[in-house]
Amino acid sequence: MKKIVGVALLALMVSCNLAEEQEKVEGIQLSISSSINQEKPLNQEIISTLTNFLETKNDSFKENKYWLAEDFDTFWFPFQDLYEIEHKDSALYFYQPSLMEIVNTDDEQKKLLKLAFIGHDDTTKESTIKSIYNIVANQTDTGIVFSHPLPYFTKNWKKIQKGSIEYVVSPDRDFNEEEAERQLEDIAKICDFFSTEPMPITYYSCIGLEELFQIKGFDYNPIMYREGGGGLAATLNIVFSGNRSEFYTHEIMHLYTSAWYPSSTKLIDEGLATYVGGSRVYSYTWHKENLRSHIEEHPEIDFSKHLEPFERFFAGETAIPYMVGALICERTYRLYGKEKLLALLDGADNIWGLLAEVGLTQENFDGELKKELSLPPTLCM
Secondary structure: OHHHHHHHHHHHHHHHHHHHHOOOOEEEEEEEOOOOOOOOOHHHHHHHHHHHHHHHHHOOOOOOOOOHHHHHHHHHHOHHHHHHOOOOOOOOEEEEEEEEEEEEOOOOEEEEEEEEEEEOOOOOOOEEEEEEEEEEEEEEEEEEEEEOOHHHHHHOEEEEEEEEEEEEOOOOOOOOOOHHHHHHHHHHHHHHHHOOOOOOEEEEEEEOHHHHHHHHHHOOHHHHHOOOOOOEEEEOOOOOOOOOOOOHHHHHHHHHHHHHHOOOHHHHHHHHHHHHOOOOOOOOOHHHHHHHHHHHOOOOOOHOOOOOOOOOOEEOOEEEEHHHHHHHHHHHHHOOOOHHHHHOOOOOOOOHHHOOOOOOOOOOOOHHHHHHHHHOOOOOO
């Protein structure tokens, strides 16, 4: 943690120097920390290759000549966390990259690059760090190529195979066999629901969000310090859990829906994952009761105003937009059955056009969902 704070302070010092000189620029402008010896040939090659990568990283998610080719098989889009990271709203190059450190590793052929993205507001004269990210620089026969830091940061983690899941477990926690068995039981239910076979899943089990973001490559990202745990599902059947748990049906449900319904509406996708797997460490039944109590105290909340699933609008531990989607799914299953619920996953350009198929309009939406909220849970699995 001290090392992360030190890098962040260094980034702030660099941002102050940049602010004095910064003018409106077009494109990527990589700055180099004074702590890096730019006379060393290896550092020169790293900086040159990094500049070329940063200038081309937004061109394609399928390939990049400066990135390890094998990573595209493992991660599909291995530098997704860096895609358009420099943009802020309409300002396309607000956050500019700064190479803070080139760090030696226990492998002489690998260096760890610490890359900060810093923006300066000319109006307020304030500088902001968006993130600090690690990239592995590999020395090869053909020159420097970059790769995802996840294998480097988890090379000493325990690997445990349970059914279709390979758990990669933090050395700071003990593997929970009972939770892993419960997870396999839920996967069997999901497969029965979708009439499919279990897919191979790699499950990274972390002690919290901070560690989760660290193994993904971040020394700093504001989300990594939020309380309450959480996680995410990534492409090619990868789950990251920051819940100290081997059980995370919500994120595993996302893997199956993305495989079978890749164009599903986000509200319905998050809703079904919450309906089936709850959210964070709590079940759907728990969240439904929690939201019911909250609405009794705040009846003025209009569910039709909260259709953006990633809006940060909570009732304690319950994300209200997630529950709006979940209540749509529960109501659809209760009134129309499984096939209609699956049909919702096919998506639509207009959310109200999609909801009209299950009898929901802008006029009756809030009342219908609050009616559903008052009923005992009707589970689909």
